[in-house]
Amino acid sequence: MTKTSNPAELAAIAKTVRRHIIEMITAAKSGHPGGSLSATEIVTTLFFDVMKHDPQNPSWAERDRFLMGKGHACPVLYSVMAQCGYTPVDKLNTFRHLGSIYQGHPDVRFIPALEASTGSLGQALSVGLGMAIAAKLDKSPSRTFVVLGDGEIQEGQIWEAAMAAAFHKADNLVAIVDWNKIQLDGFVQDIMPLEPLVEKWKSFGWHVIEIDGHNIEALQKAFAEAESAKGVPSVILANTIKGKGVSFMENNPKWHGTAPSKEESALALKELA
């Protein structure tokens, strides 16, 4: 893989990721386009710029680790990992098919380069904290990044992990909330409001950074700021748009977990050309 810090190059990779997301979910006739599209810049920037990792040596002890808490958004992760060289790009369209390594939610049994099987919401931050503590014990520079859905953080376990991460001074742990304001049943505000979110994380002892989660330069700055915050874990509250990049999917709860038809898919790919 060729890493880059050039925002324009990262944006180009992100565009390919978006195309993959639409193609995979269309081929599977099921999946979650909205939350994959909203997290595209976050995951792309992490794997292609921020994280220290080596697709030729996935178990390198000092690698940075990535966990997709909102496992249903795995199409974005699969596309990025495939483009990095961990898994075949030409098999992405087997997503959700029997026997595919691209399972409906990330599954280490099929892709050993994944750090954990995720998708039962609320658990990945705890697992990531365990990894962060292990790195501290080993005096390893390894950092752990966990992408969380905004709906996901309604899970009580998130706040158990938040408390524990601050107590253990896990400054090598970074949570990124893909704050797209929509969950399966509708707008977060109507299902179970999270506000005041900045204050919530602050009160749990975290260093909080709020940004536009589609702005690659803002993401780069946020990850650097998180690295410089010592003695406390950091959370990046990334304001995003569900379905970002496909006009008819943007900000519409319908596209949380609906696959586009062939016609809709063609329309989306045209927009992402």
Place this chain on the structure above:
Amino acid sequence: MAISTKYELKLGAATREAFGRTLAELGNKNKNVVVCDADLSKSTYTVFFQKEHPDRFIECGIAEANMVAIGSGLAAAGKIPFVSSFSAFVINKGFEQLRVTAAYPNVNLKVVGTHSGISIGEDGPSQMSIEDLSLACNLPGFTVLAPADEVSMAACIHLAAETFGPFFVRAGRAKAAIVYEPGTKFHVGGSHQLIDGKDIAIFANGLLVAEAIKAAEQLDAIGISARVIDLYSIKPIDREAITKAAEECGAIVVAEEHLKDTGIGTRVAQVVVETAPCVMEFVGLTNYAESGTPEAVLEKYGMTASVIVTAAKKALARKKK
């Protein structure tokens, strides 16, 4: 080891205490061993480890589900984490986390549940786990061990540390009678025949192993020859010993400090039905217990040698038909 029908059962340490001591020693030998506890270290005895290895003791506060998943993360990053709390909390509150973060990705997590069964006594049913073995057995890939005394607990903790994969080890609060001589070997999937007998076989685990020994002596006194087997490895289970007992004795009693309907008895019965069907009786719990002294609670809820004797007689009466 020397076994006679005249067993001398001396009260030893509680298995939770043996767990704590073994863990602290293990920490000296293996620097990868780390321990998580949820504000119960003085009760689970992980405090012994904390005192000797404070840097590798991870306090998780009263948040068992979080603790289980932290443990899985530690394991995925190469550590050998022991996460411990009362069985009633770590298994029940952590079940989904055990399933998703440990069982199905097959991580090297070790769960030790203390204060198992009803023998905790005074604290009452909210703290008593009577479903834990069944729940743990429901997790594919998990090895489930229920040692009877301090010797077997120490061995089981070593087995857990040395064998890759997720483990659940059941520990009790009450002092346990010493059944084994130091140095006795244990293995995953094993069992120990403590008393030989030909008329009936009694399978037990945990505190009920000592009761099974007493029951065998009472049966011996009335001319019934009972075999006693400690089924410390619940999953995998010793199919060979079960089949042999079914074939040679033709009658089996299973005794456990756990719900009868979902416990070891059902697992033994499954083997028996598959290999050598025979008469069976079950001694176990049918509902939640209540507060009281451990002795009084065990007596009232039938976790005693005399109940095992009655079950054996019942099985033998059916066997004769």
